[in-house]
Amino acid sequence: MGDTSPQLRAIPVTFTVGKHDDRGEYLLHLRDYSPGQIWEPGMWSLLGGGREPQDATLEDTVRRELAEEADLDLADLSPFATEYASHDDGTTVPIAVYAGRWNGDPRELRLTEGVMLAWFAPDDLHRLRIADTTSALVRRHAAGLPPIRSGPAPEPAPAPAPAPAPAEHRPPSPHGTVPHIIGVHLYLERPDGTVLLGLRHPDSAFAPSTWHVLAGHCEQENAIDCLIREAREEAGLRIERRDVELVHVVHHIGQPRNPPRMALFFRARTWGGEPVLREPDKCTQWKFWDPAALPDDLVPYTRLAITKIRNGEPYSETGWPA
Structure with missing residues (x-):
């Protein structure tokens, strides 16, 4: 995400939220531990970064940052919210939040900044070192999503369709499992x-x-x-x-x-x-x-x-x- 602290960039900061998948999980970014150089060092956050002069729109900023940080290209992105972050010096920075959907293995992405990317369900965020504002944002977005189906819709038939095979879906993590x-x-x-x-x-x-x-x-x-x-x-x-x-x-x-x-x-x-x-x-x-x-x-x-x-x-x- 680079150095997007407000005292160094007098431009809007843009984050993407979630890139949630069909399981209702959210893709989070473990940031480098570089105090004084980046926001939220060593914490789980959302991919994103600051707007550059060549970005015609905020969506252009999101797409450029996703490509630069994780070589990730999403078909659909939509504005979700505008948040405001306050720095210690009193500077207030607007954060345009975009939402998208992606299904994939984050281990296969080419990450250029930070430590790792991983999927997390909203109910697991309390286990992470994550800003309260980021956690609240993800939960608010999740609350507005339709219920997640446990499998593909059954074909119409006189008799009820069998339940989808568990092997088609990743099982939930064991209770208490945390990244180390x-x-x-x-x-x-x-x-x-x-x-x-x-x-x-x-x-x-x-x-x-x-x-x-x-x-x-x-x-x-x-x-x-x-x-x-x-x-x-x-x-x-x-x-x-x-x-x-x-x-x-x-x-x-x-x-x-x-x-x-x-x-x-x-x-x-x-x-x-x-x-x-x-x-x-x-x-x-x-x-x-x-x-x-x-x-x-x-x-x-x-x-x-x-x-x-x-x-x-x-x-x-x-x-x-x-």
Whole structure:
């Protein structure tokens, strides 16, 4: 969706709502975690973006954004509502909401922004990290739709038509099923046994002024490619896929409303370069630490993972209720 914050764009912001399918589910977009750069970072939202000078109409904006963000082309779009969003500086931005219908597998779309696309029923929105206004908008749209048929209409006949086969429709998700965020972590150990840690920036949204291993969230990529990219972008390290091995997984959860996470810790058996500060707005210092004398201000699940890795244990959990 790019940077559409009102202080940077004095133009209407256009979202599409729902692209609901024949099951009455809505296509939602998990946004990148980029505080200060995009609205609602790390939250589920609706595809869309800001109007550009070449857009003759707001519908042109919607169609361009769908094509740019997800290579998606809808046959029919119709205006649904106009909402207004207020920024901290008092700026009010109109949001033209369009509705469309699409049936497909979001995993097959070419997503260029954000983390993922997924279908959700309105009754499942409470499980997500989603703005109240977005949730209310989807529910309001769903309330105006006709009831969803459970299958194709039966052919007229003297006798009642048999119920449609369940195999024709995707079964509902098990109760309590939620998406889990995947994070990759680099366990970089020198021959002397010391381990690389970075001191996070004081303004960091996660663990400010706290030591942590080099880490990042998977985008539209596999976990090892993500690790290699993050190591290059954050510290200038060159790592080859053949030199990477999975050494530990932490299944953890923070605050109750936060999504669960799978923290994958990979060891690089060898690498090129020495750690440099490539993203000083995220990390202010790289340092190799003796695992027996780790800093006190260390991310708790990172401390746990380092201990487990050194003990040869592949899995741990933290933050879950007993």
